[in-house]
Amino acid sequence: MISVQTDDFDVGAEYEALRSSGSGTGAIATFSGLVRDSGDVSGVTGLFLEHYPGMTEQVIQGLIDEACQRWDIRQARVIHRVGRLALSDQIVFVGICSAHRADAFSACEFIMDALKTSAPFWKKEITGDSEHWVEQKASDVVRTQAWE
Template sequence: MTVRVQADDFDLTTEVAALRAQNPKVGAVACFVGTVRDINEGEAVETMELEHYPGMTEKSLEAIVDAARERWPGTDVLIVHRVGKLMPLDQIVLVATTSKHRANAFASCEFVMDYLKTQAPFWKKEKTESGERWVDARVTDDEALARWGLKSANSKAD
């Protein structure tokens, strides 16, 4: 399975080993692990809660995987995304890509993460000293996606 949404933590070594085992032609593996920061917008973050729509979220992530495989044929992709209540330093997301060569592994990993940040239907709520707040998409995430010739659903119309 190339896409999982789960409450439980994941083990990077186990996940990458399983991905590599799928293809003996793998010459490169690129990984990104996103974690909960302990500060955002100048306030200490006590917890972060991630919500999603089961079924819809997985389909969205599968579309991201398909887009990466189309751009970089022969590339395998794994996305593991956590939901539920998380603490600072907890792992949120793993994106791992494999390819014959490092350039495609790096590029596809970055593409998947940029795409995921703007297109995947996850909602983040932070708890800080001043209360709870929903975390909005960042302009920099939209700009990162634009490098790939794609437009975020959050982007303003021209």
Template structure:
């Protein structure tokens, strides 16, 4: 099973989690992060969002992030599913799953992966607001979250 999928369709958290841990009785922790579309960003109502990417390059970039996490923590496995295309508020955007023997490693690796996804993966987000469409830049808080991993 591939550790990275970029797709237009939705994903099923329960099914993805079951697949990732299937057959490995050593898994003591499964950590998940699901990102969703909010209806408000930077004070403006958001009616929808469109995510664009470069096929092939995006998957390679995310795979490199996952591999870094796999080397840094004693994980059994990890999975990233990221959606692209038009999305509405409350829809799922991204899934990050990590499995390990213990929760500390699984939590840290999951947080590491999503922090790097938010800043390093080649996605472009355009929001639809009452004032019109606008491109979304990385937030300062995303860069701050990423910086902590360089120190750790």
């Protein structure tokens, strides 16, 4: 299940949807990302995110498919917001349910790491008097490469 949307999401409702995936589920791992006040610069007041419609969802589905090949995953849910976001707004949700915690943790971390470098999202940081597009971070590339 993949959703790229402008609207906020309810983490509790997403968790419950994963929890109802069946009696074989023994673990649920989730990650929620929020807008913070610093990134490339300090004093960030918000973000603006763009994506490549259609392609974004295909890339995310490919990441989920790869995670399913690597780990025993019963269900995966990825939500990523686009548009203008304020401080503390939720940006991303990754939820994985599996029979075992190790698979759930690993798949959740893998998908989140790969989202940062593979999915066609572009992020602009907004401050009180300027805005700039965020460049891909070397640390994100290193984290993604560690999964290869």
